[in-house]
Amino acid sequence: MKTLDTEVGENLTSLLVEWREGDKAALDQLIPLVYDELRRIAHRYVQHERDGHTLQTSALVNEAYLRFAGQRRVDWQNRSHFFAVTAQVMRHILIDHARRRRYVKHGGEVRQVPIDNAATMSLQRADDLIALEEALDELAKLDRRKSQVVELRYFGGLSLEETAEVLDISLMTVRRDWCAAKAWLYRRIKHDS
Numbered sequence: 001m002k003t004l005d006t007e008v009g010e011n012l013t014s015l016l017v018e019w020r021e022g023d024k025a026a027l028d029q030l031i032p033l034v035y036d037e038l039r040r041i042a043h044r045y046v047q048h049e050r051d052g053h054t055l056q057t058s059a060l061v062n063e064a065y066l067r068f069a070g071q072r073r074v075d076w077q078n079r080s081h082f083f084a085v086t087a088q089v090m091r092h093i094l095i096d097h098a099r100r101r102r103y104v105k106h107g108g109e110v111r112q113v114p115i116d117n118a119a120t121m122s123l124q125r126a127d128d129l130i131a132l133e134e135a136l137d138e139l140a141k142l143d144r145r146k147s148q149v150v151e152l153r154y155f156g157g158l159s160l161e162e163t164a165e166v167l168d169i170s171l172m173t174v175r176r177d178w179c180a181a182k183a184w185l186y187r188r189i190k191h192d193s
Contacts, residue, residue, distance in 0.1 A: 016030065020076050041156060067093070084152050086156065087152055090155060095130065095133045147181070150178070
């Protein structure tokens with residue numbers, strides 16, 4: 001007997017395959033199925049910001065949707081793969097946002113923004129995200145899998161089990177990689193500050 005989660009997962013995978021094959025309507029059917037999970041992932045990022053910052057949960061989800069809509073024929077494997085890619089997309093959105101924040105803070109081009117978007121990501125948070133991005137890129141050169149574990153766990157909000165499924169490795173390996181990567185990143189970021 002199939003559970004509701006199994007049926008939703010199979011439907012999601014089916015829609016991902018249809019979208020991969022060029023059916024844009026499949027994306028429109030897919031989003032309502034994953035929207036709550038996308039909001040949960042996005043909320044994990046923005047909850048660390050000050051009240052009133054510009055990158056709200058809905059804005060992050062919407063930006064991710066726009067980037068997905070522009071994708072051509074992504075080879076979706078399953079639900080976990082979709083959320084892994086989502087984590088990567090949201091990571092890049094946040095890093096782009098942090099870099100723009102840093103650029104403006106250091107005399108970058110002034111631009112007008114609506115009054116409700118006037119408050120921005122804290123400069124400290126922007127610097128922290130950029131430092132993490134740089135450290136993660138360095139870790140990827142040394143050990144790609146550990147970098148992927150961090151991306152999936154931290155940026156994607158995936159559980160240890162989901163991370164193991166996406167990377168097709170054992171749960172024990174994910175645990176070891178997660179601990180080792182966190183320690184390495186902490187030392188690397190602490191050393192640079």
